[in-house]
Amino acid sequence: MKIENIINEIESVDSEIYQRLDGRRSAMKNFAKFFGKFALASLPIAFGSMLNKAYGSPTGTTDAITDVLNFALTLEYIESEFYKKGYDAGVAGTLAIPAGAPMGAIKTIRDHEIAHVAFLKTAITSLGGTPVAFTAASFDFTAKGTFPTVFTDYGLFLAVAQTFEDTGVRAYKGQAGNLISNNDVLTAALNIHSVEARHASHIRQMRKTNGGLVPAGVNVKPWITLNQSGIGSSAVQASYDGEEATTQAGVNIVNIGGFTISPSAASEGFDEPLTKEQVVAIVTPFFA
Amino acid sequence: MPTKNSSDRELVAVAEVNIKNLSRRNFLGYLGGASALLLTAAACKKDDNPTSNSGTDLGSGDVGILNYAYALEQIEAAFYTKVFESPYSGITASESALLGDIRDHEVAHREFFKAALAAGAIPALELDFSSINFSSRDSVLGTAKAFEDLGVSAYNGAGKxxxxxxxxxxxxxIVSVEARHAAYIRDLIMPGTFxxxxxxxxxxMSRSPSEVFAIAGTYVKTKLNISNLPTS
Incomplete structure (x- = not known):
């Protein structure tokens, strides 16, 4: 067990590893000495729990759970403020959302996101936590000028909406394990997670109909094919990287069991999680 | 692992052979302690007590929940396979393509659980789709909607x-893909109802296993014993 080599590997990509672990490089020497007294078999477990402490919030505590819920609440604020502004622009006629089904769908999704904000605020408060608070002024949906016409170009509006929904699905999925100790909160989070996936499916169908920002030859489907965004902008790619997975828990899904399952279908059949850090990096440009 | 008699030892041996299968071994390695659970499930298949064995036992613990998911995916995969083999009248090219995608996803889910559970998997279920008119768009999409919404609620309820x-x-x-399906099917029936x-x-919505099988039972001939599934 070359534990110091592992630490060195991590240090090569994360120079703060020692600070994360104990704040002092010397702590690692103590760690190595400590391990010298124990059987090899116990090393990976102890090392794993040490890394979990360094990189993850402590699981199972109310603090950790309200942290996850505040993270979710932040994402719901982004979505609700985005759809509020988009819907209002549609009503004002400055954003060309077609009347009828498309306006109805944006209103429906907006209302769900507003309901999610209210629900999460109540949940956090009932757990003794303090909900984060944002307003319309907290956000810059042009993403610092990357999407300057997001509220005047319907195709772009839908593309950003799709990215938010697909990212939201991946974000909730990535946090489920952190809620495993609280059945009620976990179930509620799962019940929001699947709604975000329903939204994503519908927005994708709206994009297929509208065709704006859909690259030539790309068929936008209700599900995610490989790591394809179906959006002609590299700015959204981080929300799709990793979705191309075709192996699940060590099982290859392509042509599994002798059935014809293409790599595309294998990737579509399973949505992939994002870590909190990945999601934060994706949404940071949308804060004013 | 101690065994009581020769038939138990045989079952354990079968399970061990399965675990040596490469993809399954990868899976078990990934899940760590699950291998012990699977061995236990295999060894306990021949239960000495027949009264606890009315119907196919999904099992207990996480293996039981995986078998629960495997049962649901068997229903969905078989349904969409039939839909794709005998398309309803008036099916569009777009509908055909996307229903074909859904069939592939459900077959992938079913085969994944089968591979993952290995020796712990329940057998293939005997299904009954006689109540579905496969030539009717309304009948097929109405059933698809029911299955997809049921699947979403089942996974949501199984999380805890x-x-x-x-x-x-x-x-x-898997559940978010089922939700994508559900929204698409709902929109096919009535746009905007995603x-x-x-x-x-x-x-x-989330549903408990007993609530799910109260609905899905219409389509399953095999008698299932869900009494050993976890309840919290």
Whole structure:
């Protein structure tokens, strides 16, 4: 067990590893000495729990759970403020959302996101936590000028909406394990997670109909094919990287069991999680 | 692992052979302690007590929940396979293509659980789709909607019953795809109904295994014993 080599590997990509672990490089020497007294078999477990402490919030505590819920609440604020502004622009006629089904769908999704904000605020408060608070002024949906016409170009509006929904699905999925100790909160989070996936499916169908920002030859489907965004902008790619997975828990899904399952279908059949850090990096440009 | 008699030893041997199968071994390695659970499930298949064995036992713990998911995916995969083999009248090219995608996803889910459970998997279920008119768009899409919404609610309700964070993530990877299907099928029936049926908080539904089988039972001939599934 070359534990110091592992630490060195991590240090090569994360120079703060020692600070994360104990704040002092010397702590690692103590760690190595400590391990010298124990059987090899116990090393990976102890090392794993040490890394979990360094990189993850402590699981199972109310603090950790309200942290996850505040993270979710932040994402719901982004979505609700985005759809509020988009819907209002549609009503004002400055954003060309077609009347009828498309306006109805944006209103429906907006209302769900507003309901999610209210629900999460109540949940956090009932757990003794303090909900984060944002307003319309907290956000810059042009993403610092990357999407300057997001509220005047319907195709772009839908593309950003799709990215938010697909990212939201991946974000909730990535946090489920952190809620495993609280059945009620976990179930509620799962019940929001699947709604975000329903939204994503519908927005994708709206994009297929509208065709704006859909690259030539790309068929936008209700599900995610490989790591394809179906959006002609590299700015959204981080929300799709990793979705191309075709192996699940060590099982290859392509042509599994002798059935014809293409790599595309294998990737579509399973949505992939994002870590909190990945999601934060994706949404940071949308804060004013 | 201690065994009581020769038939138990045989079952354990079968399970061990399966675990040596490469893809399955990878899976078990990934899930760590699950291999012991699977061996236990295999060894306990021949139960000495026949009264606890009325119907196919899905099992207990996380293995039971994986078998529960495997049972649901068997229903969905068989249904869409039939839909694709005998398309309803008036099916469009777009509908045919996307229903074909859904069939592939459901077959992939079914085969994944079968491979993952290995010796712990329940047998293939005997299904009964006689109540479905496969030539009718209304009948097929109405059934598809029921299956997809049921699947979403089943996975949402199963989350809290899962002990392993790895299994919970796997369930999460699948449930959002079921929700994408559900929204698409609902929109095919009536545009804009992709998320009808949420509660006032904008939350989707979750159902317990007994609630799920009360609905799915119509389509399953095999008698299932769900009494050993976790309840919290």
């Amino acid at each position: 019953l899962i002990a392993s964070a790895d299994y919970l993530l796997l369930a999460g990877k 998320a009808d049926g949420l509660d006032a908080n904008g939350l989707d």
